[in-house]
Amino acid sequence: MGLKIAIQGIKGSNHHQVAKDFFGEDIELLECMTFDAIIDHLLDGTADKGIMAIENSIAGSIIPNYNLVYHNNIHVIGEHYLSIHHNLMVLKGTTMEDIKEVHSHPMALLQCKEFFKDHPQIKLVESVDTAETAKRIKEGRLANIAAIAPKMAADLYDLDIIAPEIQTIKNNATRFIILKKQNKVLPKEEINKASLRFMTDHKRGSLATVLNVMSDCNMNLTKIQSLPVIETPWKYAFFVDVTFEEYDHFSKAKSLLEIMAEDFTVLGEYKNARLQ
Numbered sequence: 660m661g662l663k664i665a666i667q668g669i670k671g672s673n674h675h676q677v678a679k680d681f682f683g684e685d686i687e688l689l690e691c692m693t694f695d696a697i698i699d700h701l702l703d704g705t706a707d708k709g710i711m712a713i714e715n716s717i718a719g720s721i722i723p724n725y726n727l728v729y730h731n732n733i734h735v736i737g738e739h740y741l742s743i744h745h746n747l748m749v750l751k752g753t754t755m756e757d758i759k760e761v762h763s764h765p766m767a768l769l770q771c772k773e774f775f776k777d778h779p780q781i782k783l784v785e786s787v788d789t790a791e792t793a794k795r796i797k798e799g800r801l802a803n804i805a806a807i808a809p810k811m812a813a814d815l816y817d818l819d820i821i822a823p824e825i826q827t828i829k830n831n832a833t834r835f836i837i838l839k840k841q842n843k844v845l846p847k848e849e850i851n852k853a854s855l856r857f858m859t860d861h862k863r864g865s866l867a868t869v870l871n872v873m874s875d876c877n878m879n880l881t882k883i884q885s886l887p888v889i890e891t892p893w894k895y896a897f898f899v900d901v902t903f904e905e906y907d908h909f910s911k912a913k914s915l916l917e918i919m920a921e922d923f924t925v926l927g928e929y930k931n932a933r934l935q
Contacts, residue, residue, distance in 0.1 A: 661685035665697040665706035669791030671812030674710050677739050677835045681710070691728060692787050694724055698731050701840050708736070709838040715743075716832045718766055720884050725856075725898045728838065728926055735854045735927025736844050737837035747772050747822035748813045749805045750796055755821060760784050760794040763807035771807055774825040774859075781805075793818055847906040852881075852931040855899045857920035858888065866897070869920055876902045876912035896922070902931050 662682055666674035669690045678686055689706050691697050700706035711728075714720045728735065745767055749758065761768070761775070762784045767770035775781055788794050790807035797816040805821075808811070813820050836854075873880060882900035888894075903909045909928075917923050 662707045663687045663689055663700075663705065665689040665691055665709040667691050667694055667697060668788040669790050669794060671808065671815040673741055673743065673789055673809055673833065674712070674835070675790070676809060676811055677710050677741055678743070681737065681739050681837060682708075685837065685908055686763040692791075694721075694727055697838070698727055698733060701838060702731060706842075707839075709733075709922055710739075711836050711838060712833050713767065713836045714834045714882075715828070715829055715925045717770060717900050722884070724884060725884060725886060728836075729856050729898075729924065733838050733840065734842040735836045735929060736839045736842070737929045738852070738932045739835045739837065740932055741835060743770070743826065743831040743833055744809060744824055745807050745826040746810055746813065746820045747774075747805050747825050748793055748796075748808055748818040748820050750800060750802050751817065751819050753802050753805070753819070753821070757803055759803040761807060762795075764789050767807045770827060770831060771825045773827040774822070787870075790815075796909045801813060825923045837929075843924075844926065845928070849930055850906055850909075850928045851904065852900065852902045853928045854907060854926040855901065855916070855924065856896055856926055857899070857916060857923040858894065858896050859920060869916065872915050872919065873899075873912055875900060876903075876915070877905070877908045878912055898926075 664678045664686050666678055667675045689700050694711055697709040697711055701709050710719055711724055713724055714769055758781055760782045767782050767789050789808040790812040791914045793808045793812040793816045796804055878901040881902055884898045885895045888896050
């Protein structure tokens with residue numbers, strides 16, 4: 660058996676697709692109903708690596724996941740971008756007129772709301788995972804319930820797709836991060852992206868000064884997300900992704916930021932998936 664990979668959701672989910680795309684077929688999946696469970700598997704050593712959605716091109720960042728990675732000292736060793744395709748699937752023989760409820764992850768329901776405006780008789784019900792509903796329909800022979808899930812789920816659980824690609828915005832992608840208990844696994848010459856976390860003081864221009872250092876060191880800021888520091892009211896931490904052409908540029912920036920910023924932490928160093 661290959662690597663043990665912890666994913667959010669079950670077989671047939673988008674996390675499962677990312678696991679296959681990134682690691683290949685020779686993997687053992689550890690299915691987790693929460694993102695916290697992924698971290699637990701990494702911390703206790705039952706998983707070699709984890710996969711976690713971190714942001715969507717429509718819905719934005721999954722903010723709690725930034726803190727999950729930081730507070731548990733987990734490291735980002737890679738990333739993967741997946742184009743999201745939402746399909747309406749049912750037990751074989753079920754028609755659109757038979758459907759009373761559609762169950763799926765809240766994000767999937769949100770991204771398909773326009774489709775269901777033409778079907779007001781259908782009740783939308785939130786569930787923990789896209790593929791989990793597909794599996795439940797198959798096992799329970801649920802003829803009046805449909806799932807919104809990836810095509811892989813229909814194949815795995817032998818369901819019919821009665822309406823493909825029902826997402827409102829067709830160009831919809833999610834960024835996933837690949838996690839490990841230890842830091843980088845790539846040689847320096849292959850690393851061209853990093854995820855950082857730091858705080859700044861309340862002096863005017865503090866954040867601008869830090870961002871100028873990144874620019875002066877030839878780094879491109881691709882993401883910045885502020886989060887409140889729970890234990891210190893009105894204090895904020897910044898989670899930042901940067902890309903760079905030479906690792907030496909990043910090393911220089913690191914040495915400066917360690918002095919200039921408070922609680923500077925490198926969450927991970929890896930390869931920029933958008934260039935591949």
